[in-house]
Amino acid sequence: MSTSTHKQPLKLALSEAHHAQLRDHLFPGDGLEAAAIMLCAQSSLHRYVVNRVLPVDHSSCLARLPDRISWPGTAIEEAIDQAEAHDLTILLVHSHPGGALRFSATDDESDREVMPSLFEASNLPSILHGSAIMTPDGAIHARLYDRQLSITPVSAVHCAGDELLTWRISEQGELMPKPMAFSAQMGLDLKYLTACVVGVSGTGSIVVEQLARLGFGRLILIDFDKIEFKNLNRIINATLEDARNGIAKVARFASIIPTYRSDIEIFTLEASILTREAIELAGLADVMFCCVDSLEGRQLCDRTAAAFLQPLFDVAVTIPTRQTRVGIAIGDVCGRVDYVKPGGSTLADRGVYTPETLRREYLQQVAPDELTEQVAEGYIKGIADEAPSVISLNMRAASDCVMEFIARAYPFRQDPNHRRARTVFSLAAGEEEYTSETDFSRAPNPDLGRGLLEPLLGMPRFSISEVTL
Incomplete structure (x- = not known):
């Protein structure tokens, strides 16, 4: 078998049903951020697949604002319990009602507070956990952390439904447009x-x-x-x-x-x-x-x-x-x-x-x-x-x-x-x-x-x- 030796970019895949579940829950129509948790299995060292989605009850969040959300500890504990049996990766996903497909300084601060608790529950040294954002048009951007909280961006998120949707972020941090067929x-x-x-x-x-x-x-x-x-x-x-x-x-x-x-x-x-x-x-x-x-x-x-x-x-x-x-x-x-x-x-x-x-x-x-x-x-x-x-x-x-x-x-x-x-x-x-x-x-x-x-x-x-x- 021939293989490649250089580092491959990280990818995430989710089903059409999971994508619809996320979109419906994260955008309830009130203009405020909402939260959910994705539990992911690996399909290779560089590719993760969403195994299940855990919606976070809107009323359980300590704060829901147009540009900020506070994660409830009970929801994270439940995710840790479900992920632990199979060493699943936990992705904390929240909405950006304003449409910005990039992580804000507030998002960075929230991750620094929450991520250590995810790693404390796992004995697997190589496991990664992370966070993701979704915009009203359904686009998703994600990133993964190691135990030292070093960030590796997820290069592309794939959703295979009736159309094959891909959200790929350029090196400049912009969403790459879908090109025309046969061009x-x-x-x-x-x-x-x-x-x-x-x-x-x-x-x-x-x-x-x-x-x-x-x-x-x-x-x-x-x-x-x-x-x-x-x-x-x-x-x-x-x-x-x-x-x-x-x-x-x-x-x-x-x-x-x-x-x-x-x-x-x-x-x-x-x-x-x-x-x-x-x-x-x-x-x-x-x-x-x-x-x-x-x-x-x-x-x-x-x-x-x-x-x-x-x-x-x-x-x-x-x-x-x-x-x-x-x-x-x-x-x-x-x-x-x-x-x-x-x-x-x-x-x-x-x-x-x-x-x-x-x-x-x-x-x-x-x-x-x-x-x-x-x-x-x-x-x-x-x-x-x-x-x-x-x-x-x-x-x-x-x-x-x-x-x-x-x-x-x-x-x-x-x-x-x-x-x-x-x-x-x-x-x-x-x-x-x-x-x-x-x-x-x-x-x-x-x-x-x-x-x-x-x-x-x-x-x-x-x-x-x-x-x-």
């Missing part, structure tokens, strides 16, 4: 983002190529497989020499991207997403692209993105067939892109995988004789074809996937984004269908905002004790 400034803005691509093969290789050339500053590439001759007709940049030498798919991209990008970091892992190492590496990313061809892989991407509060873009293609009098014929040529926002309907909620289909996939791998009917899996359903000529279909689907990201990070569509939680296209019929987020049911999600809390993803198989045995 050169968009490419510069993307340098601050890290994308994780799981599965770097048919669709995944094309997604990676686009993300690298668009301008992402860091790419995390996860795939266990090596390049084979049968892959050469659909994996971008793969060569005959790669196939002869069995070069890892992720290694090929790690070597080719620097030939046209000198300002990009690439992390690679030659492993399945079904490993603790891969899940932890994925936690570094701001956004995840799922380009795998297994249901279990999709399940892990689904749960990982929820735990790390990452927007998830899942892409798939298929070519259904039908039986005719003269043999098997193409029934359709289809592609699907799902956008999953943290706290929204998951791929499981949408039926992309179910316990039964996961079980069937498992039996196909380990005990195919137990199945009453085994269907050949692959691009063309019912036909075992190791080298299908599908690069054109893959390119269409991969481009739709990346365009879905752009439309949410730099909005340009005329229709509201919430109407396109899922896009399905049929090339045979020349049609596209869209499914709204509200059309999917949503079950409670225990993975949401877990970060690196043990057991990882709430699954004992990924706990430290299990992995190290």
Whole structure:
């Protein structure tokens, strides 16, 4: 695995629901400052995710003024009690009704008084606590303290809803504006983002190529497989020499991207997403692209993105067939892109995988004789074809996937984004269908905002004790 050695900026991510909860509570309409507390888990050394929000009752504050608030000791004690069990980071957040997205001298003084009490309750030497402010438009600015009360600013706060909101503060202390889609400034803005691509093969290789050339500053590439001759007709940049030498798919991209990008970091892992190492590496990313061809892989991407509060873009293609009098014929040529926002309907909620289909996939791998009917899996359903000529279909689907990201990070569509939680296209019929987020049911999600809390993803198989045995 390749890694970077220089210090990374701190980032904070919260769900759309937590952001709405904060905004509603912090701005009750009286023009006075209000307070809440965010308990945060880590998704990496440099990225924190909001696990829960604790509103501070307005009447419990000793003073609420347009430019000052006094923190009640009972609210802080409650936050310490809840954070202590899992060594969660405590962020004290208050509103700035006047709209200033910068910490005032009054804020500095308040932090110097309150922060020491947060550290007294924790025995973890490396833990950080901090404070944050929110303005009426919903923008958030945060900073973290160590035990010596040295400040590290949070460089960006991310909130993935129907749109991908980012509040990034410049070195001059100003909120950086959102650039226009497809502009050169968009490419510069993307340098601050890290994308994780799981599965770097048919669709995944094309997604990676686009993300690298668009301008992402860091790419995390996860795939266990090596390049084979049968892959050469659909994996971008793969060569005959790669196939002869069995070069890892992720290694090929790690070597080719620097030939046209000198300002990009690439992390690679030659492993399945079904490993603790891969899940932890994925936690570094701001956004995840799922380009795998297994249901279990999709399940892990689904749960990982929820735990790390990452927007998830899942892409798939298929070519259904039908039986005719003269043999098997193409029934359709289809592609699907799902956008999953943290706290929204998951791929499981949408039926992309179910316990039964996961079980069937498992039996196909380990005990195919137990199945009453085994269907050949692959691009063309019912036909075992190791080298299908599908690069054109893959390119269409991969481009739709990346365009879905752009439309949410730099909005340009005329229709509201919430109407396109899922896009399905049929090339045979020349049609596209869209499914709204509200059309999917949503079950409670225990993975949401877990970060690196043990057991990882709430699954004992990924706990430290299990992995190290």
